[in-house]
Amino acid sequence: MSTIKDVAALAGVSYTTVSHVVNNSRPVSDDKRARVLAAIAELNYVPSAVARSLKANATATIGLIVPNNTNPYFAEIARGIEGYFRRNGYCVFLCNSDNDIETQREYLRVLHEKRIDGLIVASAGDDAKAAHALNHAGVPVVIVDRPIPGLRADLVQIDHETGAAMATRHLLDLGHRRIGCIAGPATTAVSVMRVAGFKQAMAEHGIEVLPDAIVAGDFSSPGGYAAASALFDALAPTAIFAGNDLMGIGALRAAAERGIRVPEDCSIVGFDDVELSRYVYPSLTTVGQAILRLGETAASALLDRINGVVSGPTRKLTVEPKLLVRESSAPPSLPASVSSSSHQQKV
Structure with a gap:
């Protein structure tokens, strides 16, 4: 050479x-x-890029860690981030933690050694060690989608609780009362917030949510399939709110295998509006967010920090959700039974 x-x-x-x-x-x-x-x-x-970066004290590179690069939601976020930085003269190193805390910590170490100019993280879960490492990373950091407790960094996310309540109210407004919820992993703040939104909407209608009405998934289609199967066996719901679209798609499969018609026998609503949700059959009603814009917003926030356009206290940038009604939700075939002895219903 x-x-x-x-x-x-x-x-x-x-x-x-x-x-x-x-x-x-x-x-x-x-x-x-x-x-x-x-x-x-x-x-x-x-x-030599290394020699030039040492002289300039900058590498024009950005680190990006996502929990699952096979999930179309994170793939779309990454595309928004990479596209924004490419237009601004930066290269992005993409790392997949595979929803593993230890892998995430290792990538944080490797990226720090690469002398990146900034870092964007969609966390694999709550991790005090990661928060400490990121607080001492020496470069600007932006968190996207999943907050990390104890971390002092800008956060870019959708209003998860409001979106979940919006999805649940849609089902309630259609007349459903026996509504199941497929949650994500309890270790992720996103899952906790979406379950809280589901419970909030149910409480507004005086409906107590029993433990078997909420089944944990893992934000994957197989996880949604397994969770929906458990709900069909234990609850026989007329509607399901799935904590993300992939789990909603898994629920569609579980319903089809049991001869449960969607939406005639059971409505299903997801969350995220990944592109695939528009093309499954029936197309999935979901709470949407501009995923590409979410990634671009995170990239813009980080570049502002790198260039000194923004300094001082950390910021929380929120993207508002909206309901996208498609083919998978409709009023229940039979009127929901209402107890005349109590104003409070149980699900």
Whole structure:
């Protein structure tokens, strides 16, 4: 591999002159510039990014950690982040923690060694050690989607609790009362907030939520399939709120295998509005968010910190959800029974 000294020797100039041409750091005569550029082309010389970053104290690289890069939700967020930074002259290192705390910690260490200019994290879960490491990372940090307790960093997320309440109220307004909920992992703040929104909407209608009405999933389609199967066996719900679209799609499969028609026998509503939710059959009613815009918002927030446009206290940037009604939700086939002896119903 050719070095800067090889270029200098071929061009008949000093290696500092080559450096000035490559980095455009000082004026160089047209003759010398032409000879240097010709030598670079002949030797196929590639300047050392490491050396240049040491001199500039910047690498034009960004670290991005997501919990599951096969989940279309995080894939779309990553696409928004990568696209924004590419347009602004940065390269993004994408790391998949695979929902594992230890893997996430290892990637944090590796990215720190890469001398990145900034970091965006969609966390694999609550992790005090990660919070401590990120608080001492020495570079600007932005958290997207999943807050990490104890971390002092800008947070970009959708209003999870409001969105879940919105989805549940939609089912209640249709006349459903026996509504099941497929939650995400209890270790993620996102899941906790979405379950809280579900309970809030049910409480507004005087409906007590019994333990078997909420089944934990893992934000995957197989997890949604297993959780919906448990709900069908224990609760026989007329409607299900799934904590994300992938689990909602799994619930559609579980219903089909049992001969349960959607939405005639059971309505299903998801959360996220991933692209796939529009093309399954029946198309999934969901609480939507502009996922690409969420990623771009996180990228913009980080770049503002890197460039010193924003300083001082951390910020919370919230994207408001909206309900997207499609084919998977409808009024129940039979009127929901209402107890005449009590105003409070149980599910």
